[in-house]
Amino acid sequence: MLKYLTRRFITLIIIVFVISVGSFYLIHLLPGNPETVILGIGATPLARAQLAAQLGLNKPIWMQYFIWANHMIHGHFGESFISQTSVSSVILRTLPIDLELIVLSQIIAYAAAIPAAMRAARKPNGWLDRIFSAGSFVLLSIPPFIIIVLLVLLVAIKFNIPHTGPSSYVSFSADWITNLESLALPAFTLAITSFTVYFRTLRSDMIATLQEEYITMARSKGLSRRRIFWRHAFRPSSVALLGASGINIGGLLAGGFVVQYLLAIPGMGYTLIAAINQSDFLLVQGIVFVVSVGVVLINFFFDFIINIVDPRISRE
Amino acid sequence: MSNETAVSQVDKPEKRDPLGPLFWVCVGWATLTILASLLANWLPIESPITQDYTALNQGPTLHHLLGTDDLGRDILARIIFGGRISIGVGFGAMAIGFGIGAPLGMLTAYRRGRLDTIVTSVMYMLLAFPAIIATIAILSFWVPRALPKIIVVIGLASVPLVYRVIRTATLNVAAKDYVVAAKVQGASDRRILLKELLPNIFPIAISFLLIGIATVISLEGALAFLGLSVNPPTPSWGNMINEARTVLSTDPWLVIFPSLALCLFLLCLNFIGDRLRSYFDVTEVKL
Numbered sequence: 001m002l003k004y005l006t007r008r009f010i011t012l013i014i015i016v017f018v019i020s021v022g023s024f025y026l027i028h029l030l031p032g033n034p035e036t037v038i039l040g041i042g043a044t045p046l047a048r049a050q051l052a053a054q055l056g057l058n059k060p061i062w063m064q065y066f067i068w069a070n071h072m073i074h075g076h077f078g079e080s081f082i083s084q085t086s087v088s089s090v091i092l093r094t095l096p097i098d099l100e101l102i103v104l105s106q107i108i109a110y111a112a113a114i115p116a117a118m119r120a121a122r123k124p125n126g127w128l129d130r131i132f133s134a135g136s137f138v139l140l141s142i143p144p145f146i147i148i149v150l151l152v153l154l155v156a157i158k159f160n161i162p163h164t165g166p167s168s169y170v171s172f173s174a175d176w177i178t179n180l181e182s183l184a185l186p187a188f189t190l191a192i193t194s195f196t197v198y199f200r201t202l203r204s205d206m207i208a209t210l211q212e213e214y215i216t217m218a219r220s221k222g223l224s225r226r227r228i229f230w231r232h233a234f235r236p237s238s239v240a241l242l243g244a245s246g247i248n249i250g251g252l253l254a255g256g257f258v259v260q261y262l263l264a265i266p267g268m269g270y271t272l273i274a275a276i277n278q279s280d281f282l283l284v285q286g287i288v289f290v291v292s293v294g295v296v297l298i299n300f301f302f303d304f305i306i307n308i309v310d311p312r313i314s315r316e
Numbered sequence: 317m318s319n320e321t322a323v324s325q326v327d328k329p330e331k332r333d334p335l336g337p338l339f340w341v342c343v344g345w346a347t348l349t350i351l352a353s354l355l356a357n358w359l360p361i362e363s364p365i366t367q368d369y370t371a372l373n374q375g376p377t378l379h380h381l382l383g384t385d386d387l388g389r390d391i392l393a394r395i396i397f398g399g400r401i402s403i404g405v406g407f408g409a410m411a412i413g414f415g416i417g418a419p420l421g422m423l424t425a426y427r428r429g430r431l432d433t434i435v436t437s438v439m440y441m442l443l444a445f446p447a448i449i450a451t452i453a454i455l456s457f458w459v460p461r462a463l464p465k466i467i468v469v470i471g472l473a474s475v476p477l478v479y480r481v482i483r484t485a486t487l488n489v490a491a492k493d494y495v496v497a498a499k500v501q502g503a504s505d506r507r508i509l510l511k512e513l514l515p516n517i518f519p520i521a522i523s524f525l526l527i528g529i530a531t532v533i534s535l536e537g538a539l540a541f542l543g544l545s546v547n548p549p550t551p552s553w554g555n556m557i558n559e560a561r562t563v564l565s566t567d568p569w570l571v572i573f574p575s576l577a578l579c580l581f582l583l584c585l586n587f588i589g590d591r592l593r594s595y596f597d598v599t600e601v602k603l
Binding site for chain 1: 544
């Protein structure tokens with residue numbers, strides 16, 4: 001297990017390195033002179049010199065990378081030249097909103113998907129299984145940005161339920177009830193997308209596990225179905241579910257961008273899209289780097305959990 | 317005589333499930349959508365950017381079957397022309413993904429050895445990279461945004477995924493007796509790859525291709541919704557929904573019709589892919 005984790009950890013470091021090179025190079029994808037693109041044509045020579053010093057623009061490109069990486073390691077993500085605030089403070093302010101949204105959506109998704117999948121696996125191709133499977137298949141084909149638009153149309157506009165429409169976000173510290181109300185639709189939207197994946201994964205794994213010999217053995221011992229399902233079959237079947245959760249994180253974040261954009265929730269996604277539209281490239285670069293590394297770290301964490309649940313994996 | 321009947325019974329393929337009427341409905345709808353967007357220029361519809369100020373924000377009427385938007389543009393025409401962008405990105409990106417990922421996956425799975433180890437570990441490393449975030453990042457910096465760039469970025473992002481599916485499928489087939497027999501007979505590598513392996517991974521490839529196209533179209537929709545795809549006034553399903561979100565409370569049909577077009581098309585592609593997979597009795601590729 002230790003050997004496996006060490007190997008995974010080395011891969012993790014390589015990936016973070018690749019991400020850092022990629023995020024660094026983004027600035028150089030911009031057409032023309034970076035100083036002009038970032039600051040605009042009317043910038044003063046002083047501001048241009050400051051930016052050049054901050055990014056090390058007059059040095060060779062590999063030197064620029066090390067200057068940038070050194071800043072990043074020390075948490076200096078640079079100054080946004082549009083809003084005159086430091087990029088790290090913007091990220092620290094907006095990140096909790098994204099995290100809250102994701103945690104809420106995952107609680108809903110697990111609470112719905114696990115019982116539904118266990119129930120559906122009890123009788124494969126029974127009427128309940130058919131309804132759930134068909135429903136999750138249809139939901140799988142509806143992109144999150146359409147789900148949220150339709151939910152807003154129905155709940156916020158048609159039924160006129162307060163605090164669910166666009167621009168109704170209130171921070172958790174100000175009023176937590178209104179905060180939860182304003183995050184209800186976005187969290188539910190992300191939960192639907194996750195639910196379809198989790199349900200399908202756990203259902204098919206449960207059905208496969210229930211055909212194993214040790215389950216027949218447990219049945220013949222006369223154990224109750226509840227005990228067989230939750231004590232014997234659930235744990236080995238949950239490995240793929242955890243794997244799917246890890247892979248799902250990237251999609252969840254992107255889905256979070258979409259719901260924040262529609263409802264003007266000032267999280268990291270909303271800030272990112274606003275920064276792209278205002279050509280605030282240093283802020284975009286900072287957010288992209290933080291989000292990418294975050295996703296990879298979460299994936300690593302899920303790998304670790306999977307190993308605890310099923311130690312056989314690291315022995316292969 | 318009795319021997320012959322025994323042989324023919326063994327050779328007879330198992331009876332397969334019929335594909336079912338719903339499958340053909342989906343094939344029909346998907347074909348109709350693709351044909352409409354291909355032939356958009358020759359269809360008797362208005363131009364998607366012609367503005368008719370005598371008919372602003374109309375609901376569905378006989379003249380404008382699906383209504384008009386705030387600039388008096390015909391929604392049906394915009395949906396049909398918008399399909400070109402979405403479908404074009406879907407097919408284009410998957411062409412790149414399969415063009416690179418599929419031959420590479422087949423080759424490494426057949427040859428094995430050091431090349432396989434290196435390519436596979438690089439691809440699995442790339443899979444850990446959040447592709448959606450990378451796509452958004454690259455498209456936001458690589459200005460001005462244009463359709464070919466979007467296709468290339470999404471296409472390249474899909475390569476590791478295609479590679480993994482095709483490699484796993486090829487590995488399963490390459491271990492089969494008839495491949496080993498062909499090798500023993502002295503068949504060339506090219507012959508084994510093209511005549512033995514390719515036809516047998518084809519069903520998996522097709523079903524994954526369809527589901528991949530659906531995924532890419534959904535991704536392009538999200539990008540367009542965020543304003544990171546083609547620029548207005550060129551319509552795409554995603555940017556039509558984006559433009560209509562500000563008038564959601566007054567003109568809901570502006571959102572509903574393009575959403576419906578997109579969802580129905582995705583549902584059809586996913587359903588066709590799923591049915592084909594179970595029809596060819598391909599077990600799901602395990603992660």
